[in-house]
Amino acid sequence: MTSLVDAESVLAIDIGSLNTRALLFDVVDGQYHLISAAVAPSTAGAPFRDVSEGVHIALTRLQEITGRALTSNEAQIILPSQPDGSGVDRLAITCSAGADLNIVTMGLLTDVSLLSAQRLAGTTYGQVTDSIGLNDRRRVDAQLDALLQARPDIIIIAGGTEKGATRSINKLSELVLMATRVMPKETRPKILYCGNGALAKRVKENLERDTVVVVAPNIRPNIDTEDLSPAETILAKITAKLRTLQVGGLEGLASMSSTPVLPSAFALGRMMRFSSDLSDLSKSTLGIDLGSGAATLAIADLDNLHLNVFRELGMGSGLSSALKQIRLEDIARWVPYDIPDAEIRDYLYQKSLFPAMLPMTRETLALEQAMARQILRQAVQRTLERWPGTDLSFERIFISGATLAQAASPMQTLMMVLDGLQPVGINVMMLDPYGLSQALGAIAGVNSLLPAQIIESGAYANLGTALCPISDARPGAVIMRLKITYEDNTDTRLEVKQGAIVPLPIRNGQIAHLEVETLRGTVLDPCLPRMKRFRIVGGLCGAVVDARGRPLNLLNDPVKRREQLLTWARAMEDRRLA
Amino acid sequence: MLAPVTHILPLTSIRRLRSLPVPGRVLVRAGQKVNASDVIAQATAPSGHHVLDIRRGLGIPQAAAAERCIVRQVGDKLEKGDVIAESGGLFSRIIRTPMDGEIISISGGQILLRTQTSDLEVRAGFAGTVSDIIKDQGAIIETSGALIQGVWGNGLTDSGMLLLVSNSPDEEINRQQIEVSMRGAIIMGGYCSSADVLRAGADLQLRGMVLSSMASELVPVAASLKYPVLIIEGFGRTPLNDAAYRLLITSEKRDVSISAALNPPAGERPELIIPLPAIGQSAPETDYFAPNQIVRIQGAPYAGKMGTLVQVRPGLFTLPNGLKVPAADIQLDSDTRVTVPLANLEVIE
Numbered sequence: 047m048t049s050l051v052d053a054e055s056v057l058a059i060d061i062g063s064l065n066t067r068a069l070l071f072d073v074v075d076g077q078y079h080l081i082s083a084a085v086a087p088s089t090a091g092a093p094f095r096d097v098s099e100g101v102h103i104a105l106t107r108l109q110e111i112t113g114r115a116l117t118s119n120e121a122q123i124i125l126p127s128q129p130d131g132s133g134v135d136r137l138a139i140t141c142s143a144g145a146d147l148n149i150v151t152m153g154l155l156t157d158v159s160l161l162s163a164q165r166l167a168g169t170t171y172g173q174v175t176d177s178i179g180l181n182d183r184r185r186v187d188a189q190l191d192a193l194l195q196a197r198p199d200i201i202i203i204a205g206g207t208e209k210g211a212t213r214s215i216n217k218l219s220e221l222v223l224m225a226t227r228v229m230p231k232e233t234r235p236k237i238l239y240c241g242n243g244a245l246a247k248r249v250k251e252n253l254e255r256d257t258v259v260v261v262a263p264n265i266r267p268n269i270d271t272e273d274l275s276p277a278e279t280i281l282a283k284i285t286a287k288l289r290t291l292q293v294g295g296l297e298g299l300a301s302m303s304s305t306p307v308l309p310s311a312f313a314l315g316r317m318m319r320f321s322s323d324l325s326d327l328s329k330s331t332l333g334i335d336l337g338s339g340a341a342t343l344a345i346a347d348l349d350n351l352h353l354n355v356f357r358e359l360g361m362g363s364g365l366s367s368a369l370k371q372i373r374l375e376d377i378a379r380w381v382p383y384d385i386p387d388a389e390i391r392d393y394l395y396q397k398s399l400f401p402a403m404l405p406m407t408r409e410t411l412a413l414e415q416a417m418a419r420q421i422l423r424q425a426v427q428r429t430l431e432r433w434p435g436t437d438l439s440f441e442r443i444f445i446s447g448a449t450l451a452q453a454a455s456p457m458q459t460l461m462m463v464l465d466g467l468q469p470v471g472i473n474v475m476m477l478d479p480y481g482l483s484q485a486l487g488a489i490a491g492v493n494s495l496l497p498a499q500i501i502e503s504g505a506y507a508n509l510g511t512a513l514c515p516i517s518d519a520r521p522g523a524v525i526m527r528l529k530i531t532y533e534d535n536t537d538t539r540l541e542v543k544q545g546a547i548v549p550l551p552i553r554n555g556q557i558a559h560l561e562v563e564t565l566r567g568t569v570l571d572p573c574l575p576r577m578k579r580f581r582i583v584g585g586l587c588g589a590v591v592d593a594r595g596r597p598l599n600l601l602n603d604p605v606k607r608r609e610q611l612l613t614w615a616r617a618m619e620d621r622r623l624a
Numbered sequence: 625m626l627a628p629v630t631h632i633l634p635l636t637s638i639r640r641l642r643s644l645p646v647p648g649r650v651l652v653r654a655g656q657k658v659n660a661s662d663v664i665a666q667a668t669a670p671s672g673h674h675v676l677d678i679r680r681g682l683g684i685p686q687a688a689a690a691e692r693c694i695v696r697q698v699g700d701k702l703e704k705g706d707v708i709a710e711s712g713g714l715f716s717r718i719i720r721t722p723m724d725g726e727i728i729s730i731s732g733g734q735i736l737l738r739t740q741t742s743d744l745e746v747r748a749g750f751a752g753t754v755s756d757i758i759k760d761q762g763a764i765i766e767t768s769g770a771l772i773q774g775v776w777g778n779g780l781t782d783s784g785m786l787l788l789v790s791n792s793p794d795e796e797i798n799r800q801q802i803e804v805s806m807r808g809a810i811i812m813g814g815y816c817s818s819a820d821v822l823r824a825g826a827d828l829q830l831r832g833m834v835l836s837s838m839a840s841e842l843v844p845v846a847a848s849l850k851y852p853v854l855i856i857e858g859f860g861r862t863p864l865n866d867a868a869y870r871l872l873i874t875s876e877k878r879d880v881s882i883s884a885a886l887n888p889p890a891g892e893r894p895e896l897i898i899p900l901p902a903i904g905q906s907a908p909e910t911d912y913f914a915p916n917q918i919v920r921i922q923g924a925p926y927a928g929k930m931g932t933l934v935q936v937r938p939g940l941f942t943l944p945n946g947l948k949v950p951a952a953d954i955q956l957d958s959d960t961r962v963t964v965p966l967a968n969l970e971v972i973e
Contacts, residue, residue, distance in 0.1 A: 087626050092891025093909035103626060186675045190736075194670070224736050227729045228670065230647070363888075388839060392860030395840035396922065399775045399858060402967040403922045404949055410924055411945040454946025 055127055056496060057116065057134040058485030059101055059299070060310055061141040062088055064338035064362050064401050065448070066100035067481045068108045070116070070134065071489075071496060078496045080505040083480035084108040087402065090143035096294035097143065125302055138488040139303045142310035142337060144293045146357055147172035147285060150198040150235070152218045154180045154205035159241065162265045162272050163204040165432055166240070169278050169353040170285045170309055171340060172200065178221070179205075180214060186221065193225045198235040199288055200281070203249065206242030207268045215241050219249045226256040236284050240265045240277040260284060275351065282312035305488050311335070311342040313487030314446075315353040318346035320490045320497055321442060329441040329471075329573050333483055334463070336418055336447030338362030338401045341425045345436060352433045359421045361414070361449045362401025365394055372420050379600050380416035380465065382611035383409050390416075411454060415462050418449045422466025439471030439514075439573040444506065446478040456509055456586035457618045464547075464592050470516055471571030475509035475585065482506060508554075510585030514592045517568035521545035525568040525593060529561040547617050548591040552584035590618065625936070625950060627911045627971045630920065631773045631895075632867045636904040638771055638897055639755065640883075642746050643762030645669075652763055654756060658748040660783035660881045665746045665762045672740030674725060679733035681719045682711045687733035694735065700727045708735060749781045750881035750897045770875060770898040771907075772856065772868050774834075777884025777894025780852035782810070784831030786880045786898070788873060790814040793836065794863030799824050810834065810880055812872050815861045819845045826850060832882040834872070834896060836864035837928075852884035854894045862928035865920060867972065871898075907973045913966060919954060922968045930972060931956040937963065 055072040066088045070081040084107035089100035098121075105116050105123070115132035118124055124133025149172040153160030160179040167174050175196035178189055193201075201222055206215050226234045234257040239249050246261045253259045262277035286307045290297045300307045308316075314333045322331040330347035341359040345352040358367040374387050381390065393413055397403050405411040430436055445451055445463055453459045460475060482505055486497035517525045526542040530550060542548050544566075552558045561579050564570055571577050582589055594614070601607040648667025652658060679690040694709045702708065702721045709719040725737035752767030787809045789801045797813030802824045810832035816822065817839045825833050832852040840859040856868055864872075875898050885892040911917070917933045931954040941951035941963055949965040956962060 089626070091888060093629075095891070099626070187673050190673050190675065191671070194673075220732055220734075223731065224675070224729065224734075227731070228673070228736070228738075388841065389860065391840045393924070395843065395859040396927070400922045400968075404943075404947060404965040404967045405945060406923050406943055406964060406968065407925055408945040411947065452947075454948075 055134040056136045056138060056489060056493075057123070058138045058140070058488060059104070060481050060484045061090065061097050061100070061139070061143045061293075061296070062310065062337060062339075063090070063143045064088055066097065066104045067485075068101070068104040069480055069482065069485045070108055070112060070114075071485075071500065077503065078499040079503050080480070080482065080500060082108055082111045084111060088143055090293050094294075097141075098295035098298065101295075101299065123302060136304040137299075137302050138305045138485060139296075139299055139307045140310040140313045140484045140488045141286070141289055141293065141296060141307055142171060142339065144171070144289045147199040147288060148175040148197050149173065150175060150193060150196050150201045151177045152179070152201065152203045152205070152222070153241070154211060154214050156181050158269060159205040159266045162274065163202045163240075165272075166202055166204070166265060166274050166277055166281060168355060168432065169274070169315070170281055170311065171355055171357055172285070173357055178218070189221055190224055190228075193221065194228060197233070200284060201235045201237050202281075203237065203239045204241045204265055206245065206264075207266060208243055208264055210242055212242060212245055215245050215249070219245075219252050223253055223256070226253065236260065236288070238262060238277065238281055238284060278312070278315075278351070278353065282309050285309045285312075305492055308488050310484045311340070311344070311353060311355045313484045314342055315344040315346065315351050315487065316490055317483040317487030317497065318344040318444065319351045320487070320494070321444070321501065322346040322348060324498060324501065325441050329439055330437065331442050331444070332440040333444045334422070334446065334450065334467070335483070336361055336421060336450050337364075338448075339364045341421055341447075343425050343429050345429070345433075345440075352429065352436065354425065354429050354432060356425050356428065359425055361418060361421065361447065363398065365398035365401070365417070368417070368421060369394055369398070372424055376423075377416050377420045379607060380419045380611070381412050382608050382615065383412055384604070384608065385409055385413065414449055415453070415458060418462050419466040422463070423468075426467055437573055438467070438469045439571055440469060440473050442474045442476055443467070443469065444476045444478050444483050445509065446481055446483055451477055451479040455619075456507075457615075460509055460512070460587045460590065461615060461618060464512060464514070465598060468514075468596055468598055469512065470514045470596055471573055472577065472580070473512045473514065474582075475512060475587075477507040477509045477586070479507070480505075508583060508585035510587035511582045511589040512592055513562075513570065513590070514596070515542075515564065515568050515570050516572065516596060517544050517566060517593065519544040519566040519568065523566055525565050526570070526591065527563040527565070528591070531559040531561070533557050542591045542593050544593055545595065546591075546593050547614050548593065549587070549618055550589040550591065552582070552588045554584050554586055554588065556584040558582055558584065558589070587618070625913050625966050627913045627917075627966075627969065629909055629911050629973050630970045631771050631907055631973050632865070632871065633771045633904075633907055633973065634871055635768065635900060635902055636771050637766070637768055637906040638750070638752070638904075639764055639766045639906070640749065641758070641762065641764050642749060643758055644744055644746050646744065647760040648744065650757055650760065650763060652754045652757070654754055656754045658752060658754060658765060660748055660750050660781075662748045663745045664748050664754070664765070667744045668741045669744055670738050670740070671742040672738070674723060674737040674739045676708065676719065676721070676735040676737065677733065678709045678719060678735060682709060682717050684711070684733070690733035691730060694730060696727055696735075698727050698730060701725075702727065702737070747781065749883050750783065751879070751899045767897070767899045768902055768904040769900040770871055772871060772896040774854045774856040774884075774894040774896070775858045776838075776855040777882075777886045778846050778849060778853045779885055780850070781881070781883045781885070782831045782852050783879060783881035784808055784810045786810050786812060786872070786875055786878055788812045788876050790836075790864075793866065793869040794861075796861075797821055797835070802828060804828065806830065810882060814864060816842065817861075822846055822849060822853065832884075834882065837862040852882040854882050854884045854896060857928045858922075860927065865928060865930050865972075867918075867930070911971045911973070913952060913969065913971070918972045919952075919969045920972050921954065921964050922970070926956070926962060926964060929956055931962075933969070934961065936966065941965075
């Protein structure tokens with residue numbers, strides 16, 4: 047691998063199931079900047095079955111925008127940059143396109159190693175097609191048949207604390223050995239062993255005659271400790287390797303890349319961890335990517351990364367599976383118009399057939415945004431199930447995915463995230479319409495300078511700061527008093543009532559100092575209980591206090607609920623400017 | 625911009641790969657003529673196994689020692705009761721196989737028996753000629769004829785005589801229109817909103833049903849049927865486009881084939897093939913948006929409407945709902961020109 051530290055220009059390409067994005071970074075006045083970004087339809091699927099065409103179109107657009115030649119007459123990416131200014135010095139690739147990988151998880155105790163194996167599987171683009179643990183009451187034959195039926199691309203074997211169980215792990219290993227011997231050579235799964243380290247050598251020797259075995263450090267070194275991180279990195283590499291075999295044209299691109307091809311979700315997670323490392327506060331950072339084929343939530347703090355890929359929750363090709371998980375009434379309750387349920391269902395099913403289709407009317411736009419809210423809700427709930435105790439107060443929330451990041455107005459984006467995510471405390475929202483996070487995550491592994499400078503460069507749009515207090519006060523009661531002091535020392539004061547959503551009089555880019563007095567037992571930020579005075583910078587939506595309560599209660603009566611949704615939307619659109 | 629293409633063609637050359645999911649035997653040869661129902665490849669897939677633990681059965685803890693007692697080899701076919709291991713000595717212990725099967729591995733003192741297999745076969749799907757053989761997998765079948773590609777299917781294939789139930793492109797099909805005389809036919813209806821209609825097709829043993837559109841709530845019913853269902857326009861009440869309707873009414877009582885497979889990433893689209901005794905040219909599968917193309921619009925308020933692309937607009941166009949998108953002007957009829965996102969257009973070839 048070549049270091050990027052001395053590189054000047056970097057081209058990042060993210061290949062999604064729907065879109066291929068190309069981003070060009072270069073040094074301007076001694077600092078890295080995002081020069082431009084371009085998008086084209088992905089061509090991983092039929093009729094092309096080769097990502098190269100989509101990449102070529104995206105690069106052609108990027109060339110048109112920047113006036114800089116990036117490809118040769120033979121349509122090859124010019125690497126490195128040439129004295130005439132053409133080409134780039136480095137290339138980084140991320141990919142989320144490709145069919146779901148089938149993953150079988152194996153472990154010992156359901157609530158310990160098997161749970162960790164499931165969480166590990168949830169960090170990549172796959173579906174768990176079977177799970178085998180100590181409590182599995184099936185006969186060995188039945189387990190074997192289930193394992194074969196699951197057609198795994200990857201088998202994750204976990205279990206046994208360090209110096210712990212060995213016999214049960216050996217049994218799992220024997221089962222896998224039997225299965226791999228029955229399978230045709232070309233369909234044998236890759237094995238990721240992340241159990242008791244004392245057995246790693248033996249398991250590897252036992253299985254590697256028949257298939258590829260990769261060993262990672264124990265994800266459950268003791269019963270109370272989980273450490274997914276090293277195994278996550280290895281799983282990402284296995285996923286990327288399988289993708290390069292599965293997705294036409296990716297191998298050729300990978301051979302030119304300065305960094306290993308990474309799954310987009312892993313790159314997003316790495317970027318969140320990187321961003322968290324840059325933060326001063328003791329809060330975590332959240333990255334949301336609501337894509338066509340999957341939703342990804344990456345929560346990072348100084349010690350941990352909780353990466354969650356929800357392959358069955360997508361806004362395009364993933365809609366048909368999302369509709370199996372989500373009740374229609376849970377989608378309909380977010381729609382501020384009177385649209386029959388059948389019409390909502392028909393529209394969303396049609397969208398699953400034509401994932402690129404865009405809403406042309408305000409009603410269908412509202413409908414897609416309702417779906418986005420409910421997918422976010424579902425993703426958050428599942429994240430909390432996987433990682434109980436996760437705080438929903440974030441230092442920064444990075445928002446990507448077309449439905450969220452390319453809405454008709456920044457207010458729509460903000461409302462979708464507030465409604466779907468329902469964060470608490472003080473949260474700065476960052477808009478990522480270009481898929482920057484995935485690109486920077488891929489680059490961050492070898493060059494920390496570029497992402498750090500890009501974050502500071504304003505390439506992410508500041509959507510605004512959302513203050514989401516927690517209060518048990520009755521609706522209408524005053525729960526907060528705010529004093530906003532501007533840089534010219536003028537100030538304004540306002541009160542916030544429980545149940546309201548209140549835009550603050552702070553313009554985009556304006557710096558303001560807030561003093562907050564909480565009333566009636568209200569907590570502004572559970573992660574920062576002493577935070578009463580702080581500075582914020584207005585974003586595209588200025589800043590907002592969301593005092594509607596957690597969880598957000600929508601009225602049961604459909605007419606009143608629609609009025610409630612429209613009132614909230616109007617409150618935001620009619621925001622008062624300072 | 626790259627344009628998705630849907631084929632609605634009165635005469636074209638059609639080539640389709642028919643292959644097994646696992647390696648097997650190809651039963652046809654290049655140049656052979658086949659009918660839709662002809663099996664062109666077969667395979668046997670293992671579907672059941674049994675593990676015999678010889679160590680435990682003979683009470684010998686060491687795997688190697690237990691394996692020395694096994695009197696059969698990998699590949700041996702066994703019948704229930706056959707001896708597979710014996711310990712020897714004065715009080716020899718014997719293990720017999722509890723079921724028929726084939727030994728596929730001996731390892732760790734255990735014997736793995738394959739006890740069940742399932743037969744897989746792949747059919748031609750439409751009448752044509754075998755143009756290429758894919759070793760151990762299947763073949764490419766070729767024909768000339770009319771082709772109508774749909775948007776959703778329930779995964780099944782069949783062929784039969786085409787009968788029209790609809791009298792207009794936007795008619796809703798009802799239970800009463802399905803008659804006993806249609807048994808064994810492929811019927812063409814309009815919009816379907818009733819599960820009774822789909823079930824009536826099963827009762828009458830239809831060979832297939834082609835619909836312009838269907839209520840999405842019927843997807844689970846349609847997916848559970850034993851005959852193919854092909855949707856041409858999509859979900860929600862959408863009339864059949866004129867091009868497809870004209871083709872279908874002129875093809876009534878012809879033998880047609882439905883392939884209702886749906887796997888877009890793999891290039892499988894649900895389609896209706898009407899083999900014809902004429903030579904067609906193959907149609908392109910990809911295109912770029914350009915003036916004068918016939919396009920179909922997806923999404924309200926123009927769902928299913930077809931028109932002529934007038935121009936691709938430069939830059940971004942702001943829709944009435946505020947979204948800023950790459951767009952094109954489409955002439956729907958002599959009086960109506962609309963601007964729609966490129967993402968909502970398919971080129972109809």
